[in-house]
Amino acid sequence: MPGPEMSVCEIERWLREDDPQALATLWEVADELRRRYVGDEVHIRGLLEISNNCARSCAYCGLRAENVNLPRYRLTWKEILEGAATTAALGWGTIVMQAGEDYGITREWLAEVIAEIKRRTDLAVTLSMGERPLEDLRAWREAGADRYLLRFETSDPGLYARIHPPLREGEPNRLEQLEVLRELGYEAGGGVMIGIPGQSYASLARDIAIFRAMDMDMIGVGPFIPNPDTPAGCGELPPLPEGEQVPATDRMGYKVVALTRIVRPDANIPATTALATVNRREGRWLGLQRGANVIMPNVTPRRYREMYRLYPGKAIPEETADATADRLAKQLGEIGRTVAAGRGDRRRMLC
Numbered sequence: 001m002p003g004p005e006m007s008v009c010e011i012e013r014w015l016r017e018d019d020p021q022a023l024a025t026l027w028e029v030a031d032e033l034r035r036r037y038v039g040d041e042v043h044i045r046g047l048l049e050i051s052n053n054c055a056r057s058c059a060y061c062g063l064r065a066e067n068v069n070l071p072r073y074r075l076t077w078k079e080i081l082e083g084a085a086t087t088a089a090l091g092w093g094t095i096v097m098q099a100g101e102d103y104g105i106t107r108e109w110l111a112e113v114i115a116e117i118k119r120r121t122d123l124a125v126t127l128s129m130g131e132r133p134l135e136d137l138r139a140w141r142e143a144g145a146d147r148y149l150l151r152f153e154t155s156d157p158g159l160y161a162r163i164h165p166p167l168r169e170g171e172p173n174r175l176e177q178l179e180v181l182r183e184l185g186y187e188a189g190g191g192v193m194i195g196i197p198g199q200s201y202a203s204l205a206r207d208i209a210i211f212r213a214m215d216m217d218m219i220g221v222g223p224f225i226p227n228p229d230t231p232a233g234c235g236e237l238p239p240l241p242e243g244e245q246v247p248a249t250d251r252m253g254y255k256v257v258a259l260t261r262i263v264r265p266d267a268n269i270p271a272t273t274a275l276a277t278v279n280r281r282e283g284r285w286l287g288l289q290r291g292a293n294v295i296m297p298n299v300t301p302r303r304y305r306e307m308y309r310l311y312p313g314k315a316i317p318e319e320t321a322d323a324t325a326d327r328l329a330k331q332l333g334e335i336g337r338t339v340a341a342g343r344g345d346r347r348r349m350l351c
């Protein structure tokens with residue numbers, strides 16, 4: 001039976017498990033822990049993609065600086081405040097502002113935007129702005145930002161180096177940056193990509209154990225989806241020999257969501273857009289029934305959404321925010337869940 005204290009070897013064994021009955025047990029245990037620790041409520045966060053400019057060259061990401069096939073945009077102050085207002089009006093408790101590592105977004109400017117959102121709304125503010133300098137992170141925290149997402153993608157140093165070239169000599173890796181975010185008082189969120197070319201089962205099992213060891217507040221995981229405008233998407237990163245390479249499937253995604261819930265029962269875990277993209281019909285809903293308790297619908301103005309192209313075919317419904325809210329409430333009801341009220345901060349519980 002899988003449990004919170006599973007060893008790395010046991011986690012790896014579950015990642016390799018394909019027997020339907022055994023997997024049914026895995027889903028059941030994860031769902032029961034989800035119910036016991038974070039309840040039946042689902043936190044809805046409004047996702048506002050404020051810029052698709054990026055100084056980085058991550059090997060898997062369509063926003064990488066070298067990708068000349070992507071038109072670039074940056075939202076205005078007014079557009080961001082409208083996104084926050086929409087999120088607040090729908091009763092969703094958090095705005096997530098996400099961007100590439102865009103140094104056109106200055107420390108002072110974003111601090112003012114955060115402070116203005118806090119003046120106008122009761123929203124929690126989550127940032128996902130990449131590996132910004134300490135002074136930026138501190139200024140944004142002082143301006144009122146509550147949480148910071150920084151997926152480390154893999155804890156394997158060799159694989160990390162292959163997919164994530166450094167911007168500056170001697171910079172800390174993302175795991176080290178997550179510790180800094182914690183010290184600054186943010187709720188800190190990490191996460192990984194599943195099925196990166198060259199990722200082994202043992203490596204992915206260690207990632208899940210690290211979620212537990214670092215006691216992460218938020219954990220986002222999703223399958224690798226190849227983008228032909230990137231080195232990883234056009235075959236420049238060789239996979240491991242057959243049988244060893246972790247497959248980038250929705251089923252592997254559910255396994256990682258379930259194991260993550262089991263090792264970190266009180267964390268906030270989203271059913272990610274990547275899961276919804278690899279299985280459009282039910283990826284998001286199966287994620288919620290196998291450990292997840294958060295969803296992040298897109299509130300970016302529609303004319304920009306197609307340009308935030310981390311990978312092709314992203315599941316982004318063409319509907320108004322009001323229609324999204326109605327649809328989600330109905331769909332959550334169909335699986336016995338409700339829309340949470342309030343900010344949805346992590347409620348720490350003894351595990």
Ligand code: SF4
Binds near residue numbers: 056061063
């Ligand atoms: S993963 Fe993030 S930092 Fe890396 S290229 Fe994409 S947007 Fe930039």
